[in-house]
Amino acid sequence: MIGPMSKRVLVGLMLVVLVAGFLLAGALWRDYQCFLSQTIQTDQERVLFDVPRGTSLRTLARRLREQGLIERPIYFIAMVYLRGDQGRIKAGEYAFTRDMTPPRLLEWLTSGRVVEYNLTLVEGWTFRQALAAIDSHEVFAGGPRLADLSDAEIMARLGRPEAHPEGLFFPDTYRFTRQTSALDLLRRALARMETILAEEWEQRAPNLPITTPYEALILASIIEKETAMADERPRIAGVFTRRLQRGMRLQTDPTVIYGLGERYDGNIRRADLREATPYNTYVIPGLPPTPIALVGREAIHAALHPEEGEELYFVARGDGRHVFSRTLEEHNQAVRRYILSRNDE
Numbered sequence: 471m472i473g474p475m476s477k478r479v480l481v482g483l484m485l486v487v488l489v490a491g492f493l494l495a496g497a498l499w500r501d502y503q504c505f506l507s508q509t510i511q512t513d514q515e516r517v518l519f520d521v522p523r524g525t526s527l528r529t530l531a532r533r534l535r536e537q538g539l540i541e542r543p544i545y546f547i548a549m550v551y552l553r554g555d556q557g558r559i560k561a562g563e564y565a566f567t568r569d570m571t572p573p574r575l576l577e578w579l580t581s582g583r584v585v586e587y588n589l590t591l592v593e594g595w596t597f598r599q600a601l602a603a604i605d606s607h608e609v610f611a612g613g614p615r616l617a618d619l620s621d622a623e624i625m626a627r628l629g630r631p632e633a634h635p636e637g638l639f640f641p642d643t644y645r646f647t648r649q650t651s652a653l654d655l656l657r658r659a660l661a662r663m664e665t666i667l668a669e670e671w672e673q674r675a676p677n678l679p680i681t682t683p684y685e686a687l688i689l690a691s692i693i694e695k696e697t698a699m700a701d702e703r704p705r706i707a708g709v710f711t712r713r714l715q716r717g718m719r720l721q722t723d724p725t726v727i728y729g730l731g732e733r734y735d736g737n738i739r740r741a742d743l744r745e746a747t748p749y750n751t752y753v754i755p756g757l758p759p760t761p762i763a764l765v766g767r768e769a770i771h772a773a774l775h776p777e778e779g780e781e782l783y784f785v786a787r788g789d790g791r792h793v794f795s796r797t798l799e800e801h802n803q804a805v806r807r808y809i810l811s812r813n814d815e
Contacts (some may be wrong), residue, residue: 505540527550545572549573565585592764593595593764593766596634637764640765678774680714690770705784727756785801786808
């Protein structure tokens with residue numbers, strides 16, 4: 471049996487344990503509250519932190535500690551559970567700033583406010599120039615290079631094994647996260663072009679000499695390469711449309727240049743104009759077999775809404791604009807004035 475003295479000692483011990491427990495709990499709570507108010511301890515203004523898909527809460531807390539974003543991983547885990555956010559943290563890359571506290575970090579991680587990057591594909595670029603821009607972007611650099619794949623391999627991976635890639639990707643500024651693959655970006659550009667081309671084809675002018683959306687894309691790519699002036703595109707489209715309707719060759723230099731490929735050194739020679747390539751519109755009738763560049767919406771619209779008139783020729787003035795002519799005689803005069811005289815200087 472326990473005597474009166476032993477009972478008093480036991481009760482005293484229990485009171486000591488309870489008081490110690492309360493004091494410890496209070497100290498831990500104060501420490502936890504201090505943890506909640508601590509900002510990121512770093513000299514950097516902005517810290518990038520990646521949360522791979524499938525990361526456990528314990529691993530996340532440990533990595534936050536390793537990168538100096540929090541001091542007590544166990545407190546971070548407790549905070550997540552106390553707030554009921556254990557199933558709401560989203561994978562992705564986040565940008566944290568020095569003024570952020572652990573609750574703010576958690577708010578960011580559950581909001582999905584991941585870092586986004588930009589990449590612009592430019593009108594007039596060739597497909598290979600677009601691939602080079604993608605491969606050199608910081609998100610994709612160091613990974614598998616698209617430029618190392620053949621055109622056929624890329625199109626097969628995009629689900630278009632029968633398609634030639636030139637001109638099929640819409641030039642635009644694309645926003646994406648670090649989890650995006652280079653092929654994902656190309657897939658978006660391909661889908662965007664298909665949508666825009668279908669929309670423009672649906673609203674096309676009547677009695678055009680082109681019969682398919684793809685032919686419209688080919689013609690639009692030539693217009694894209696001929697001029698960067700928005701007001702000239704419908705006028706140039708009108709010239710090409712009338713030439714096609716009359717069975718005249720297009721005789722446009724950008725197609726010759728495209729056909730020369732890497733052999734083009736900045737000059738077109740007479741021999742180049744006579745060389746029978748599939749893209750030499752001085753030799754072949756009608757359109758070349760594929761587009762020759764990335765095409766913007768304005769060029770597609772111009773190809774499908776050519777300006778009416780009688781002009782059948784144009785020549786570059788040297789300042790980005792063109793001189794248009796109705797007859798070959800007028801055109802030859804313009805060539806002598808703007809091309810031959812420039813070559814004589």
